[in-house]
Amino acid sequence: MNNPYLVGAVLAVLGLALGSFDNVAIYRVPRGLSLWSPGSFCPRCRRPIAWHDNVPLLGYLLLRGRCRNCGDSISYRYPLVEFLSGALFLAVGAKHGFSWKVEMLPELLMVTVLLIVSFIDLDEQIIPNRIILPAIPLALALVALVAGTRGDWGILLRSLAGAAIGGVPLGLLALLFPRGMGMGDAKLSLFTGVVLGYHQLTGFFFAFLTGSLTGLALMALGKMGRKSRIPFGPFLSLGALVALFLGSQVWELYRGMIGR
Ligand SMILES: [Zn+2]
Numbered sequence: 001m002n003n004p005y006l007v008g009a010v011l012a013v014l015g016l017a018l019g020s021f022d023n024v025a026i027y028r029v030p031r032g033l034s035l036w037s038p039g040s041f042c043p044r045c046r047r048p049i050a051w052h053d054n055v056p057l058l059g060y061l062l063l064r065g066r067c068r069n070c071g072d073s074i075s076y077r078y079p080l081v082e083f084l085s086g087a088l089f090l091a092v093g094a095k096h097g098f099s100w101k102v103e104m105l106p107e108l109l110m111v112t113v114l115l116i117v118s119f120i121d122l123d124e125q126i127i128p129n130r131i132i133l134p135a136i137p138l139a140l141a142l143v144a145l146v147a148g149t150r151g152d153w154g155i156l157l158r159s160l161a162g163a164a165i166g167g168v169p170l171g172l173l174a175l176l177f178p179r180g181m182g183m184g185d186a187k188l189s190l191f192t193g194v195v196l197g198y199h200q201l202t203g204f205f206f207a208f209l210t211g212s213l214t215g216l217a218l219m220a221l222g223k224m225g226r227k228s229r230i231p232f233g234p235f236l237s238l239g240a241l242v243a244l245f246l247g248s249q250v251w252e253l254y255r256g257m258i259g260r
Contacts, residue, residue, distance in 0.1 A: 008090060012086050013086075022085055025116045026119045030124045045069050060074060091245060102145060106139050106142040109138060110139065115237075121184075121234060136187070143159040158198060171190075173186070188237075189236050199247030202242065202247050203243035206239035210238055214235070
């Protein structure tokens with residue numbers, strides 16, 4: 001069961017399959033539709049999509065990106081989200097040497113939530129409560145499972161510290177400057193803080209760095225004015241992924257710089 005190739009294959013398949021579900025959530029949650037029924041349908045002609053056309057990545061390739069019924073083109077976003085989900089699941093596996101570890105559970109939850117929330121935020125400039133509110137207690141429960149399995153309750157304490165680091169400053173910013181920062185951003189970083197612990201600081205650093213660089217670049221290109229908003233959720237997500245996969249290295253780098 002702990003054969004690394006088997007672990008990698010199971011994670012890739014799981015990630016691709018969940019990527020399909022992510023697409024459903026990205027489309028339906030902002031529209032207030034049920035996640036569970038009906039099954040997948042074409043957004044244009046509303047015809048149900050057969051299971052064999054709905055296989056992640058392959059379905060899109062076999063249909064050459066067109067609906068079998070109405071011929072309307074299917075957004076490249078669908079296979080992109082599926083691919084990203086598979087790749088992120090594999091990356092979590094690689095982080096743990098492709099052997100089953102309970103630590104993977106909160107991390108797999110985090111990459112899934114980040115994918116869904118980022119694309120919804122890009123589309124609608126909103127981080128929906130329907131996703132982020134259940135995600136927070138679920139992440140806490142999974143971290144508690146890790147702490148219990150390892151017999152190390154310090155893990156849970158660091159997770160709560162991460163939640164405070166993630167939630168409090170952005171929550172205050174959202175209260176004081178509601179036009180600049182949304183409460184959804186605060187809930188999202190509280191959530192990533194639960195999973196990342198102290199590494200949430202690294203996540204913030206890269207979120208603000210990439211967010212402000214992107215803002216400056218868009219302004220320089222004349223694509224946005226000083227007052228227009230860009231969604232911050234995707235940058236918080238990007239920062240959280242950097243912190244998840246490179247957090248320890250960044251921490252070592254920092255310790256090296258201050259001479260420990
Ligand atoms: Zn169609």
